[in-house]
Amino acid sequence: MKKSAYLKVMLGAGALAVITACGGEENLNDDNNAGAENNNDNNNTEEASGDDVTLELYSSMTAEGERGEFEDLIAEFEEENPNISIEANFPGGSYEDQLRVMMAADDVPDLFDTHGWSQLRYGEYVRDLSGMDWVDDLDEQMEDIVTDEDGKVYTYPMNQAQDGVIYNEDVLDEHGIEPPTNWDDFREALETIRDESGGQVAPLWIPGGDDWTLAQMVDQMMTPMFETHPDHDYTDEFQDGSFDWSNYEPMGELMLGLHEDDLLNQDVLTAQFAQAPEIMASGQAGFMFIVGSIGPDAQEVNPDANIGLVPTPAYHDGDDPSWIGGERNTISISEDADHPEEAEKFIEFMTEDEPATRIAEATNVDSALEHIEPDAFYSEYYDRYSDVEVIPYFDRVHLPSGMWDVMATTTAELLSDGDVEGAAQTMGSEYERLREEDDGEDDLDDIDEEDIEDFEDEDNE
Incomplete structure (x- = not known):
């Protein structure tokens, strides 16, 4: 493909x-x-x-x-x-x-x-x-x-990665849901699962106890929110440092709204990534913004489980979904x-x-070599959505080194304290700090000399 x-x-x-x-x-x-x-x-x-x-x-x-x-x-x-x-x-x-x-x-x-x-x-x-x-x-x-x-x-x-959203096909079939490719349909699907499952199924399950999974979702959604729609393309501003971080507040409102409307698992801030295969395999979740080995691992737990994959939903009206990827x-x-x-x-x-x-x-992903066509777990879905463009991870192209951790901790704090404006301000201040630290220089000067000495001692041994 x-x-x-x-x-x-x-x-x-x-x-x-x-x-x-x-x-x-x-x-x-x-x-x-x-x-x-x-x-x-x-x-x-x-x-x-x-x-x-x-x-x-x-x-x-x-x-x-x-x-x-x-x-x-x-x-x-x-x-x-x-x-x-x-x-x-x-x-x-x-x-x-x-x-x-x-x-x-x-x-x-x-x-x-x-x-x-x-x-x-x-x-x-x-x-x-x-x-x-x-x-x-x-x-x-x-x-x-x-x-x-x-x-x-x-x-x-x-x-090469092609990240989207995995889902339990059996849960979607039970509630008559078609795999959504835009945010409005995605949120409607979450609400249907919430209302019809009686609280037995988490519409969107995030293991926020491993907070990198919160950063994963935010990073994926920054692409449709701030890049792919021509009327909402802020990439130049991210590149030159002029982005107005009050424009980040819709992202905070999106994440907090999911939490406040019971569209996330109740233990979102303590659930662990290691639980994901069992949760998906047993139909305790409808969707997850984590791909990788979760699908095949879930089928090892429950061979009868049917796990699907859909590209990252479009956020703005008139936009198309995206695969979020790179090496x-x-x-x-x-x-x-x-x-x-x-x-x-x-x-x-x-x-x-x-x-x-x-x-x-x-x-369980595609090869980077054109003539290699692996029989990977998600191949069916990569073929089904072969016309969907693959867009590099937002943070790798448009944010300074270190922002991934900031996205993780800031989103966890947001879900805990509900302060959307504060989350946007923190993202903005950390973005400025990290840009100044980079400023054409590597960030290795802050590494503890003891760490280097310990490494050299171990290497010599």
């Missing part, structure tokens, strides 16, 4: 400056080529002497099934290449913090996952992959996201990798038909 190409904002031009690489970008390709030649000489010597090579890999994968498949593929690569070992690490929720410490210590892993920030956060730390064969097969949408205006390819995206799991090569040829060899292995298909199916 080929997705529609859509990218209103070029990620390399006009985006918020987050890293210092922007100033020296024009010399990166020359530096990379020179570095590659030196490393090639070293690697040829190593191969001739039969030396073994160990590559350190860090991945942000958290789901057990996804990690298991990736580890199986790593083992198969090692079997095919007995002189190359890969030391795989899966830090889970601490992934981002660990990578920041590694960057501050100038000790980035040979291979690592840029988890949606290949250019803005990690751009100066990764090698250019544009010379690799698989680049020509990149989906057009994904090529735009991981390639800058000079042609540098920052990462290999193993898969999900990636493999980049460190700019300072000691063994770049071996690292490229692993990426080449992962782009072969079987590994590329297996990783897409294990992560």
Whole structure:
């Protein structure tokens, strides 16, 4: 399936400056080529002497099934290449913090996952992959996201996200609800479930005890609210810092209204993400703004459960729904990798038909390579809504680094205290603070020296 190409904002031009690489970008390709030649000489010597090579890999994968498949593929690569070992690490929720410490210590892993920030956060730390064969097969949408205006390819995206809203088909069928694609129909569907289920089914279930799920919904809804409708497109204002944050109040009213009208689960602020498969499998929820492995995990709990997926609903009249996406799991090569040829060899292995298909199916999303058509859990729905455009995550393009956590905590506070105006003010003040912190500079200076020393001690051990 080929997705529609859509990218209103070029990620390399006009985006918020987050890293210092922007100033020296024009010399990166020359530096990379020179570095590659030196490393090639070293690697040829190593191969001739039969030396073994160990590559350190860090991945942000958290789901057990996804990690298991990736580890199986790593083992198969090692079997095919007995002189190359890969030391795989899966830090889970601490992934981002660990990578920041590694960057501050100038000790980035040979291979690592840029988890949606290949250019803005990690751009100066990764090698250019544009010379690799698989680049020509990149989906057009994904090529735009991981390639800058000079042609540098920052990462290999193993898969690509297309986030929308999952739903229990049996719950919708019971109440005569068609999968909604705009906000008015979506809210009407929630109200129908509330009124007809007698409180036994949460219309929209959010595990806000893990507050990143609140940020997930807000981030998805910022796209239709502030970007895709031409009369409500504030992206330029977000980019240049002039956005009037009083315009954010409708988002606060949307979230608070769902809570006050009993359209969310009563335990929205304490429910845990780990409960999601059981909740969806047992028909205790109609909709969730979390996709990923929840569908297949729910079917493992209850094989008879029918889980569907619909794009993120349009918010303004006359607008269309959207897939919210971008790269999900990636493999980049460190700019300072000691063994770049071996690292490229692993990426080449992962782009072969079987590994590329297996990783897409294990992560239940589409491949970033055009010729790969995985039998993923949601493939039916990606095909059904193949005309819906895929739009990059709002925070990755239009907000400064750190706003995800702000969206999470501010939304949790809003649902607790009901202060819509205060939520908008907090979002605005934090946006300004984070923009000033970025201001063309990386945000690594605030990392505790003890953290760096601890990391270096562990690395030496």
